[in-house]
Amino acid sequence: MEEESEIDPQLADELLSVCRTVVGDELRSITHFTEESVGQIYLRSDLDRTADLIGFAEHERMGFRSQSAYRNTQLGEYQATIRMFEHGFLTRVIAGGHGVWVTTDSMDIDRFEELSTALKSVLGETSKQNK
Incomplete structure (x- = not known):
């Protein structure tokens, strides 16, 4: 059965800060899994709370398993997944046992890379501290 995330408030604050800094007003939502x-850590005020978080989580959790499929490839280490939709983008980053997906309005591709790198750093530090 799905449980509500018991995310550390400090981690939630760090993720929100990183996303607001990199993405700015284009930030739509942040969800930890x-x-x-x-x-959900953040949802922009002009958006409805109708997203199926559990359905999204089931799909995004495949990233925990697919990371191993990409090991030892000539592409290097997995960094992030970016999905394009009609009204925005979803960026998923996983580090250790934590994942986060961030939804945004359209933005320059370089900002997605910056966002992914910053999220991976925050999640990586959390994974190290939890060991």
């Missing part, structure tokens, strides 16, 4: 739980 693990294999067992999912929780």
